[in-house]
Amino acid sequence: MMKHTLRLYGGLAVVLAAISMPASAKPPFAEKEGVACTYCHIQAPKRNYRGDYYKSHQLSFAGFVDAAEAKKAGVAVGPGAGSKPNSLTTAKQSPRIAILMKKAQDAEGAARSAPRDAKLRIAFAAALTKLGDAQLADTSVALATRIDNASQSYTKAGHIDGKNAAAKAGLERIKARQAKLDTSKKSGKHIENDDDDDHKAGDGKRKGRGRGGDDD
Secondary structure (H helix, E strand, C coil): HHHHHHHHHHHHHHHHHHHHHHHHHCCCHHHHHCCCCCEEEEEEEECHHHHHHHCCCCCCCCCCEEEEHHHHHCCCCCCCCCCCCCCCEEECHHHHHHHHHHHHHHHHHHHHHHHCCHHHHHHHHHHHHHHHHHHHHHCCCCCHHHHHHHHHHHHHHHHCCCCHHHHHHHHHHHHHHHHHHHHHHHCCCCCCCCHHHHHHHHHHHHHHHHCCCCCC
């Protein structure tokens, strides 16, 4: 009899909890996007950085980059990072960056397969550095996005190979670009790209290497 009563009260408690749940905690948006409630909520109805992005972008994840938004919010990437909301759209990736990203992934796989092989770690860092160079020079996307993407590649390369001078130089270029972007925001003249600087840098590289000098 006691067990039956406890089960009855337990079931009633679950029902009452569901009834008393605030309207914002109901899952229509979770169903719409095909993700768990915890993807957008710390604890309903309190939203995390994803929920804030969703609300401020007309209930859409269009253009959403999880790691970048977490960094802006100053928090770690939330649970369910592998989830892909139904409204998620991403910018088209340039063929060059796609190739370099694949090379970096292959280099990472090789390095992980032989963690004691210093040459493979150095090769992985070098692949990330080349990817960072391409991301920073990709004028098809906004400067802020270029800075964020390249910064992640350079930083990771530096952690893997502390002697990677190219990665350190890349981070220095990022500081200059970030300063330029910050100045433009303060002046009210927002810049999306800095094509002239990139073309000059690209010309310098081409002149220094000559024909066929790009080993990507």
